[in-house]
Amino acid sequence: MNKKNYLKHPLSLLILLLLPLACTKNNSGGKSPTSKKPLPNKETEFYKEAYPSHAKLFSAEYKKDYKIITVKNSFDTTQIEERYILLPKGKPEPKNLPRGIKVNIPLESIGVAYATHIGYLEKLGLLKNISGVSQKKYIKNEKIRQLVDKGSIKTFGPSHSINLEKLLSINPQLLLVAPFKDNRYNRVKEVGIKIAVNASYMETSPLARAEWIKFISYFYNKEKEANRIFDSLAQQYNRLKQLTGQREDTPTIFSGKKIGQIWYVPGGESYMAKFFKHAGANYLWSENQKSGSLPLDFESVFYKAQKADFWCIKENYQGRYTYEDLRSEFIHYSEFEAFKDNRILFCNTHTKPYFEKGVLEPQVILADLIHILHPELLPDHKNKYYEYLKTQK
C-alpha cells in the first residue's frame, strides 16, 4: 500500500521519466561488479521502439508508461479487431487508459494455438516462454516436440475447438491465435484468458508477414531484437529483388493444383504473386487486382498456363512426391508444358518447415525461386524450401 501511494506522488512520475536515462547509463557500464545493484524500474524502460513499415494490419503507439498495439480486422480493414494496452509488470496502472485488453508485460507465459506462430517466438529466443500448444502432431520444431513429450509444455487440443479445461489448467497469460470469423474463442475469453490475434498470414507481402515479429516483440519489450532481425532479412530480400529487377527475360509461371473441381489461383496482388514478381518471373495472373485467390476451373487455368515455363506447387505430402504422383491425382496435369519439360518447382511442407520458419525467411524462399528461375544470378545458392520436383521416387 505504502509503495503504491508513494508512486502515485507527482514526483514519482518525474523519477520514472528520468530512470530510463539512468538505466541505460548503468547498462553501458554494466561490466563492473558495482553495477549489480537492482534496477527497480527496468521494466518501464522501452528500449527501442518498433513500428511496422510493410505490415498493414497492426500498429503501435508508445505512451509514457504503456504501449498501445492495435490489430486491424483482417476481413474488414476499416475495423479494429482488437487493441492491446501493454503495461509494465508490477507497476501501478496509469489512469484514463484507453479501452482495450490490458496485458502486463513482459509476458510470463504464452499459449500458441497455431504451429505457424512458433517461428516468431523462436526467432526472438522465447521458446521457453511457451507454456501450451494446441497439438503436437502439427508442430515441426524439435525443441517444442521434446518439451511436449517431457510434459513441460502442455497441449490444449485442436485450435478450432480448444479443450477449455486443459487450457485453464495451463492458464497462459496470453493465447496467440490466427484471425477467425466465428465466435470460437468466446468461451476462452469468458473464462478470463486473453487472446492476441496474429494476423500475419492475412498480410499480402512476404516482408509484411515477416514483420509480425515486431508484434510479438511488443509483449516482451524485445523491439530492439525484432528490429534487428527484420531489418537484416528485409535488406537481404531487397538486395535479391534488385538482382532480378532489371531483367528482360521473365519466364512465365503459374501455381497450385485443383481441389475438387476448383483451382484456387493466387490473385495478382497476393503473397505468392509478389514472390514471383520479385523473383523475376512473369506470373500469369499478375494483372489481376485481388490479394486473395481466384476460384477457377481446370479449363481456364489450362488455357492460360498450358505453355507456361514454370509451375510452382506447395503441398503437404508424406513421402517423396514425384511427377507420377501428380499425374495420378489428375491425368490432365501431364498436359502442361511445364510438366512435360520437368519444370515444376515443388515445396513439400511436410518435410520443409515452410509454414513455421519460412515466414521469417522470405529472403531464403526468394533466393530459392531465383536460383531456379534465373540460375546464373545465384549460382552458389543451396535451395532450402523450393526444389525441382523429383522425376523418380
Add this chain to the structure above:
Amino acid sequence: MNHSPTSILPGPYIQIILIAAAIPIMFLLNIAFGSVDIPFSEITKALAGMDVEESAWSMIIMKSRLPQAFTACLAGSGLAVGGLMMQTLFRNPLAGPSILGISSGASLGVAFIMMFVGGIQVQAIQDVGAFSNLATILAAIIGAVATLFLILFFARKIKNNAMLLIIGIMIGYVTSALVDILKYYSTSEYVHSYAMWGLGSFSNVAWPQLEIFIPVVLLGLALSFLLMKPLNILLLGENYAANLGINVARVRFYIILATGLLTAVITAFCGPIVFLGLAVPHITKMLFRTSNHKYLIPGVILIGILLALVCNFIARLPGFDSALPINVVTSIFGAPIVISVILKQRKLQLSI
C-alpha cells in the same frame, strides 16, 4: 399388362422422341460452351480430329469437355433409374438412390482416405498416393460396396420394406457421424478437400476411367430393364405380387443390387450427386402420365441424361471463370420439383 388406370393411354412415345432429340443438342451445347471461349468452327474441327488453331483448344474439348459430358450422361441415367427403383420398392415418393446409405458409405470411404490417412499418415497407403484419383475412387467403392452388402444382409433378414428403409437411414446416420469424427480431428486443408469432393463433380473422370465407368453403369441399367415386370407388379403391393407368383425377396435383392451398383460407381467417380435420383422419376411420371415401368425406365434414363446435361451446362455457363459445383445446380432444380410433387399429393398417390 395394364396395371394402373393411367396406362390405358397409348405409350408416351411423343415425349420419348422429343426428349431423345433434345439430348444430342444439349450434349453439343455442353461441348461448345465452357469458361474458355472457343470458336464454333474450331470445335467442329477438333471433334472431327482435325488440327485446330490452338492446341489447348483440342485438349479442352477432347479430354476435358467430352469425357465430362459422357460422365454427366452416365451419372444422370444411373441415378435416375436407381431413384425410380427405390421409389417403387419402398412405395415412397421421397426415396432416392442414396436412401440405402450407399452414398454415405462411399463418403465414409473417401473421408477416411482423405482425412484419416492424409492426417494420421499411414506410410503404406501414402506410398500408393492417398490423394490420387485412384485411391479416392477405390475408397469410395469399398465404402459403398461394404454398405451395400450390409443392406443386402438386412434385406434377407427383414421382410418389412419400411423397416429396411429405416435401417438404411440409420446406416446413413452412423456413417455421417464417423465422417464428422474424422472432420473434427482433421486440419482445415483436408476437411476442405473432402468438402469439395462432397459437392460432386463430373469433371474428374478422364477417358481411362470411363473405360470402367461405362460398362458398370450399362450393367446396372441392363439389370433394371430385366426388373421391369416385377417392378410393375410390386406397385400392386407385396402381398398381391406374392400371390401372382413373384418371389418378392429375390426381386427385392436384385433391385437393391442394381441400385447399389449404380450408386456406388457413380458416387465413386462423381462424388455424392444429390437430387437427380429423387427428382427425375417424378418429372418422368408427370410428363409421361404413366406408372408402367416399361415406359418409366427408358423415360427416366433419357430425362436423367437430359437433366444432368442441362445441370452441367448451367454449372459451366460462359462468363464465369469457374464452374459452379454440380450439386448446387441439381439442388436448385431438384428442390422446386420436390415441392411441386408435395403440392400435387393427389396425383402422387395415383402414380405411386
